[in-house]
Amino acid sequence: MVVTFAPMTSIATDPSSPSAWKQFQSSYGPQLTPGTYHVEVVSFEKNGAKSFIAADAVVRSPAFTLQVSPTQWSVLGGDILFYQVWYNNSGSGTAGHVWINATLASEVTFVTSSAEGSRTGPTNWTYVNTSVGSHLLLIEVRVRSGIPPETFFRSLVALYWTDEKEYAGQPLSATADVALGGPVVSIVLVPALATIHQRQAFVMTVNLTNSGDSAGTLWVNVSLPSGLSYVSDSSGSLNGTSTPTPGGVNVQLAAMPGAASWSFDIGVRSSAGLLRGTQLNTTANLAYANTHGGLMPTRSASGSVVVIAPLIVNGTIRLGLTIAVPGDVVPMTVEFENVGDEAAPNVWVNLTVDPRYAFVSASMAVTVQGGAIRFRMSSVGRVQTRVFLNVSVAPAAPDAAVLGIMGTIDYTDGLDSPLPRGQFAPVNVTVTAPRFTLDASPALATMEAGTSAVFTVTPANEGTGIAGDVWLNTTLPSDLEYVSDTSDGQRMVLGSDLVWHWQSLGPGPRPFTLVLSARSTTADQSSADVRLQVQYTDTNGNRRADLVATPRVTFVAPMIQLTLLVSQESAPAGTTFFYTLRARNSGTTTARTLWLLDSLSAQLSLFSYTSSVPATGSSTLNWTFRSLRPGEEQAITLFVRIAQDASPGTAIPNEIEAVFTNSEGTVIGYSQSLAVTVTVVEPQSPLPYIIGAVVAGLAPVLFFVYRWSRSRIEQVFLVTKDGILIDHFSRSLVKDQDGDVLSAMLTAVQQFVKDAFRLGQNRALEEMKFGDFLFLVERGQFVYLAVVTAGGKPPGIARKLRRVLNELEAAYGPVFQTWNGEMEHVLGAKDLIRRRLLWERRSPAKPE
Known part of the structure; x- marks a missing residue:
């Protein structure tokens, strides 16, 4: 209970001046049930200060039962009779007062009692401070003579009481019947078993004893509780008849002699689903008559049975690890306890585990099938039971995966009847593993022949676990060469193969720059893929999935195409003719410098040339052009004369060469034209040859x-x-x-x-x-x-x-x-x- 800001009554004040203390009290609610109550009081002062005190209070109360029975059930006029009054205090405290008031039947007169010192009236008794326990009051009476014919008489006893604080308790009353002559039949109901199971058949015996005269007809009505059902009875052995009812059975018997004892059985069966500890009370009511048909006082008896069963509780799965690396062995303990009334003949435990677990071992025989681990135990007593198992996390389990384990426990009672299934609370293991990504930028790069480019390579562990070993591998294509990098890993270069190695690499990125150069011989508009591959393991050495990043490089370069044409294919010695030299950049970048070289034959001498730049050299001519853009062409017309002493039939070859740079000035290429040949012939009239040379020069046009x-x-x-x-x-x-x-x-x-x-x-x-x-x-x-x-x-x-x-x-x-x-x-x-x-x-x- 909680009482907040309840009004409290001041009951005392410190007489000192100024007062140092005050006392308050507060009453709470209805009458409390017995027990110990914990009280906490918190006071709040205006200045914000708090005070706290706690105390325990014990609530005690008596609790009475009342039973009255005569010392004999059948009397005659003038007989002495005692009433036994049992008032039993089964509570937790002493009763302040107990009052017993007896209302005797008119057929008897009071004689004396066993507590005359406590008698406060003709048939009234008062007790003070009645302790916990059983208490007996005997009331002695005499049966009057000359009583008119009747079957029995009844006396009444009432009990009143208060607790230690004089709070009145619930009054009680009881009666006692005594027969005036005739039969006196008692009934006792005795179950054959004190404890039963659900679905169990058993018998209850009805015992009848006549301590008086002969009885006429007897009726025994048996009322069964919910949970028991009537099956059969043996009243036929006493010539009785039975009639089943929805709630039991009614049995009729006849002519029971005095001093006789009879008994018969009633067969019953308990129903399914009865909870352990359920008490099933059966009542047998007896009504009977004397030989003249007069009804005698009724009697009743009861018998009870208690449902028993094993009870398995505290089913728990305990894991030795809650965070695991793939490949780790996870110890597991399965615990449960039987706190029931008997051993469980059969116990089945069924564990459902994530498919990413693998069974390793157990402390007993188990069956493993798919994601289920099962085991059976016999005769599990009233003890705590533990089973130890080991499972391992699959090597390929992904990072941050939650691997669950749950289970059920089934068991039976002593009759092998199934009991309600128990559940194990789910438990989980979280996987911690490295999880890498690989990025390389730029993903699409353009490189000019003879130049370098910088790539940013970022292997990143985006998982929660540590990588045991990490390898970054690449084999460079033939058009690329390694220059340098800024990686903090252990690097190994073997030809075009590059490997970087890290160990114990935790979460986070590891970016570094990689500098590659394009070979000078790289062809314009060719391309190559730089395949970067990450291979790594977790700390248990399990290989994780490889990663690949493949940036593509497109190469550009100037490309010089050379053509060499000659004005005539033959000429006599001393003749002048000309070559047309053309250099065209058919590539996609500018050639910063182009050198055209023509090494003239010793049979030729330079006459003149036309060009946008001057030539250097004599026997080997060198024209140097600056910045030949893509698609641009340079042409040179070179006029030469055949030496006068050249012999007819001499073949004079010529070809031109080009050396050129990329746009940054690095020499990257060399090209050569096809050779052309002029043959020296016998001289004829000079005019036809001159005109022939001109026409040959004009042939293309x-x-x-x-x-x-x-x-x-x-x-x-x-x-x-x-x-x-x-x-x-x-x-x-x-x-x-x-x-x-x-x-x-x-x-x-x-x-x-x-x-x-x-x-x-x-x-x-x-x-x-x-x-x-x-x-x-x-x-x-x-x-x-x-x-x-x-x-x-x-x-x-x-x-x-x-x-x-x-x-x-x-x-x-x-x-x-x-x-x-x-x-x-x-x-x-x-x-x-x-x-x-x-x-x-x-x-x-x-x-x-």
Whole structure:
């Protein structure tokens, strides 16, 4: 009970001034039942201080039973009779007062008592401080004479009492019947067993004894409690009849002689599900008559049986570990205690364990099947029982997994009847294990050949356990080389194989940087995978699942493609011809520096070259280009002369080489063109060879000018006598689209003009046919007209060229003589050439 802020009455005050103390009291609630009460009192002062006191109080109370019985059951007039009054104090305290008041039947008169000193009235007795225990009062009476005929008389006794504090208790009363002559039949009910089990059959014997005269008819009505059911009876052996009832059986017997003793059995069966300790009380009520049919005082008897059974309690599973590493052996103790009335003939324990446990051993024979461990015990007495087992955590059990164990216990009573199942409270083991992740960034990387890149590799133990050993392995692809790393693990490098090793690695990440370099020979747009693999164990050496991270590297690089063309494949000694050298960056990054090298044969001498950068060297020419971007091309036209003493039949090879760097300036590559060969032949008339060299140089471009099957002029070049182009006109080529072709054609024309007229200063060049194309050059005083025709030689072409050339020199001779590139001074020349050489046909030429 709790009483909070209850009002308390002041009962005393310290007489000192000022007062040091006060006493208060408080009464609580209804009458208390006997026992010990613990009282705690807490007081709170205004200043916040608290005071506390505790005390125990014992509540005692008497508890009475009252029974009255005569010393004889049948009397006659004038007989002396004693009433035995038993008032038994079975409580915990002394009774302050006990009052016994007897109301005697009119058929008797009071004589005396065994406690005359306590008698306070004719039939009243008062006792003080009646202690715990049994107490007897004898009341002596005499039966009156001359009593009218009757069967029996009844006397009444009442008892009143108070406890030590004079609180009144519950009054009690009892009666006693005495027969006036006739039969006096007593009844006793005796169960054959004092303790039974559920579903057990047993008998109860009804004993009848007649200590008086003969009795007429007797009726015995047996009332069975819930939990017992009637089966049969043996009253037929006394010529009796029985009638089963819903709650028992009624038996009728006849003519019981005086001084006779009869008995018969009643067969019963206990029901299922009776709880241990249940008391089953059976009552047998007797009614009987004298030989004249008069009813005598009724009698009753009772008999009880108690249900007994084993009772298994405190079923507990105790684990030696609550946190375990995979592979650990977990000790387990299964405990229970039989606190019942008898041994349990059979006990079955069924443990259900997580499938990630494996059975190891037990202190007794067990059966293991799947996730169940079972064992059976016999005759388990009233003792505490322990069974010891060992299970191990599966090596592959994941981190933080909760592995449960639960169980049930079944058992039977002495008749092998099943009793309610018991449960074991579930217990758990939490797995602690390493759990790694692996990350490598960047996952997609681009590296230029000859450069280095930094990768961040992060093996991380995200589990709760410690890793025994951790290995990080990789085999670098052939295009990558190891440079360095910042790992705190033990590193081993063997060729392209890298291994890092850690021991006792707890939770948390272990990031480090890994520097790799791309080989200079790595091809542009190739790719490679860097496969990183983590292998690790827990502290018990169990191998955990491997992890893989695979960053992909795409390589970029400049790629130099070289082409080498020669203007003619054969030439006599002393002839000048030219090579066209082209270097193109077909890669995806810039070549910071490009060196083009041409080691000329001893049979050749450098005549001249055209290039955007100067060359160094004599026999080996070296052109150095800076920053050749992707898709960019550099071209060199190299004019050479065959030595005069070169023997006919001599093959003169040539090839060009390139050395280049990546965008950071690191030399990464070398390439070489296909070799071309010029064969020295016997000299002939110089003019056909000169024209042949020019036509050979023009061979790649003549493909573009062959557009018409009839004869016409396709290309016109106006060139100074020094080989400087003044203007160009074309029907088929467009400057912006066909720049490479025009450049090659112009180079050929310039060299043709220079060589041709150096050989013949005072004569005009006529013509040279090459397949369907005709190449013609007309020389003037200050300039030259060079044309390329298709479809044969146009009629009157020589005269037309001469007339046009004369008109041009007549109109612009002084400008041509001192030509400085200012086109505004020769605008009319353009119109003249177009009108006189190109527009005379139906299909006009394309303006440049």
